[in-house]
Amino acid sequence: MNFNTVVMVKQVPDTSNISGEVMKPDGTVNRAKLPTIFNPDDKVALELALQVRDRFGGKVTAVTMGPPKAAELLRDCLYMGADDVCLITDRKFGGADTLATSYILSETIQKLGPFDLVFAGRQAIDGDTAQVGPQTAEKLGLPQITYAEEVIDLKEDKIVVKRRIDGGYEILESSLPVLITVLQEAATPRPFKATRLMALKNARTRLELEKMPETAAKPLDELISDYKNKGLYIQTLSREDLGVDLERCGIQGSPTKVHKVESVVLTGEEHKQFPATREGIGELLDSLIEEHFFG
């Protein structure tokens, strides 16, 4: 069988590794200084899509919306085994909330499709909203299965998926096409394949080719077609390529606005210190017992 699958992936700041160096004096994080990583849930979504392809046949395309630097993430997707990748990038797309993001992604998927399966991670670690998947499904008019743990079966026109619910699980059967968001427990991402890494490390987006010294000698179009012929061109889509409505993009297309941001000054009263010794801990325990916390 030949299933056409698209996976939505995102490059995110590594929020689990916030060190003192990236903190600004006012206590906020300097995002530009944080290292970026492959959003963990999205990496699992790609892995699951690749497993489904390997089991049932077909093709996997990874797409991401982000700054030009997100090309790094797409190369990682290629090294893992994605058949095709696509970067959606445009200054006008910056500052998008989940609604504006889902608009661009749904327009992209419509342009690249038709697809049988759309995969995404459950949520991204920089916001934890878990909204872009369902919002994209609604815009595409697709059914959705969120919190997927396992793809049990895939047939020509339907898929059977196990998903998590509060206090248990559900097994759902959906018609195709369908959008599926994936839990981290669903799969273990495979390591990069050395042969793929060697073959694809020179894959470049349009923006990267523009900046290459060769562009001085050769028109960009020719350079792109050279890279295409070698299978090393990363499709790059801007707002013109997508023909999207500017009103619905970026900050303009985002209904949620940050009204204010406050540093929290934790206002705990002076606390009592106990030394970390046997005696100190005993003293603390005595006062807790006296206050009737136990029993």
Add this chain to the structure above:
Amino acid sequence: MDKGSQEVWVFVEQHSGQPVDVSLELLTKGRKLANTLRGPLKAVVIGHELDHAVKESFRYGADEVLRVDHPDLRDYKTLPYSRIICELIKERQPRVVLYGATFIGRDLAPRIASNSVSGLTADCTDLQIGDATWKKELCENLLLQIRPAFGGNIVATIITPDVHVQMATVREGVMEMMPAKAPCDGKITNILYEPTAADQLVKIIERHREAKRSNLKGAPIIVAGGYGLGTQKNFNLLYELAEVIGGEVAGTRAAVDAGFIPHDQQVGQTGLTVRPKLYIACGISGAIQHVAGMHDANRIIAINNDPNAPIFDVCHYGIVGDAASVVATFTETYKKKLK
């Protein structure tokens, strides 16, 4: 500025006719928001055999219940539920719609926000009605959607000034749950549900639910661990302590990510909010996302090797030292004193 409706809606999630706690918590909060807006509080109740859920909605302050009762709707299914609410919102244009940030709420709310082109803020830790100046214009009576923001100890207030329908999700336990002082036998509006072919695109083959495993919400004593404990072996010391002092064990997001403890025992913005008598924070630095879920504990003990960790700013008793060895000594000393 806005002349549309000032209705506050709460999606009341029910399992076998029993509304979930977070929905009742949101009705309690919604009652206050509706009073400030001078609009009605309406509960949206979808399912089958809903008498109890309707009664509870009134008890927790709803003025009106929008009831959609049909055998096909007994169990939650994304497509019919989202279609029904999208149509209701389109027709009636409520000012505020609130959802519990449960598996169901987080599956449902984004679809509806996408359809109705409204803003949606996930996992709010507070909701208020207030004025805000946006693009030099004063917007009155906006829903202020307050949540910790990524990075550092930062709390952001999100607004959606350009759209009429404002939506938010809130985790269980964040808001208080209190029956209304003067509950009314309000109006029930029955909404007709007509099944469509699209509603049947996804079928439930099997569903398995167990009663909640975690007893964290009502536990008087909670022993919580963070990434600072370093290893699963160290984390397991918390279970020994919890057992001897009669408490439950919880963890931070980082401890969950490290695999030390299952997700349903996570305390914090994206987990549970707890209000125990005693909260013992071991190897927890005190990021705002975690503190949001535990700062209302009556007594907080912090054990951390970094004297500058923010957790010491919220605690009542502090011990600066290696969390694992302090916990081990704590357990041992308690056992001795018990004898």
